[in-house]
Amino acid sequence: MTPPRPQDAPSCAAPPGITDLPSDWSSLWLQMLQAASSSHATPLLTHSADSGWALGGICSARSAALFDLYKPLLDARTAPLAAPWVVAQLGQSLDGFVATATGDSYYVNGAHCLLHLHRLRALCDAVIVGAGTVAIDNPQLTTRRVPGPQPMRVVLDPAARLDGQSRVFRDGQAPSLWVCDARHAHQARLRLGDLKAPHTTEVLAVDGLLDATGASRPERAVAALGQRGLRLLFVEGGGMTVSRFFKAGALDRLHLVVAPVLIGNGRRGLQVPAHDVMADCPRPRARTLALGEDMLWDLALRSHGPQ
Ligand SMILES: NC(=O)c1ccc[n+]([C@@H]2O[C@H](COP(=O)([O-])OP(=O)(O)OC[C@H]3O[C@@H](n4cnc5c(N)ncnc54)[C@H](OP(=O)(O)O)[C@@H]3O)[C@@H](O)[C@H]2O)c1
Structure with missing residues (x-):
């Protein structure tokens, strides 16, 4: 995948119209991207052959729900x-x-x-x-x-x-x-x-x-x-x-x-x-x-x- 170009790199701040993104979401999202590109565990994310990616740290309920939504994509990326x-x-x-x-x-x-x-x-x-x-x-x-x-x-x-x-x-x-x-x-x-x-x-x-x-x-x-x-x-x-x-x-x-x-x-x-x-x-x-x-x-x- 092509990395984002510096001039295009968007910030993690919530865009207009979005007021309910929890403060821990930005960090979790960046770690999900890291996991997707490297397949390596991160401070918040662990991986096992049986159950794929999982949250290994404490997150807000909303961030955990968003992680669940994108987990199948992370699992597919790591699967043969x-x-x-x-x-x-x-x-x-x-x-x-x-x-x-x-x-x-x-x-x-x-x-x-x-x-x-x-x-x-x-x-x-x-x-x-x-x-x-x-x-x-x-x-x-x-x-x-x-x-x-x-x-x-x-x-x-x-x-x-x-x-x-x-x-x-x-x-x-x-x-x-x-x-x-x-x-x-x-x-x-x-x-x-x-x-x-x-x-x-x-x-x-x-x-x-x-x-x-x-x-x-x-x-x-x-x-x-x-x-x-x-x-x-x-x-x-x-x-x-x-x-x-x-x-x-x-x-x-x-x-x-x-x-x-x-x-x-x-x-x-x-x-x-x-x-x-x-x-x-x-x-x-x-x-x-x-x-x-x-x-x-x-x-x-x-x-x-x-x-
Ligand atoms: N809400 C959403 O999630 C979402 C997402 C994307 C798009 N949209 C909207 O969906 C609409 C388009 O969807 P769609 O189902 O009509 O089509 P589509 O799935 O995007 O494309 C396939 C259809 O477009 C026809 N097509 C091909 N070339 C065309 C051309 N030059 N002008 C017009 N039609 C052409 C195709 O014809 P063939 O039979 O020859 O293949 C086929 O019927 C747009 O209004 C778009 O804004 C909504």
């Missing part, structure tokens, strides 16, 4: 993984939308959720978004709100529908991968042209990212990113991309953050395959954590490997 470990998050309204019909999503979720997103980015090797999110939001996908390393920025655009002018491809703040089906990668390279940014953007051509019917196969992207040495993947949105990963069984964990807002109609949040019988509906192991006014549902989607 045969394939990448994938966490997704989706912030949606009570009625299941991530944005209005015009694409306005500022802001479905509150400041705590934004901070949570940047923490997930900092703990992972790659942050992945769908082409729709890049087209509408033009995001930077950096870790500017928290201290921590910058992951690879990955845009999933199987049919190469983007024009190559988005910030993530051209701002030079961090390396980026534009992931396309092999049949469309040439088109993406032409649109990118010569880049003079300090960090390069590369088009990653993936065989079979689109199947014969034109449906995308996220598991192919996961495998291709794994071959590039990217082991911890964070799928940040939007709704279609997270739902496609879910449907393909490509997620280890999902953070579904529900905001107390009603949108009525718009861009859909999580969509899952339908079932006729209640008994057949998946009921993943779940726990909750309040993020300001929002409620995070932490869903464990696999029964094996690091939880």
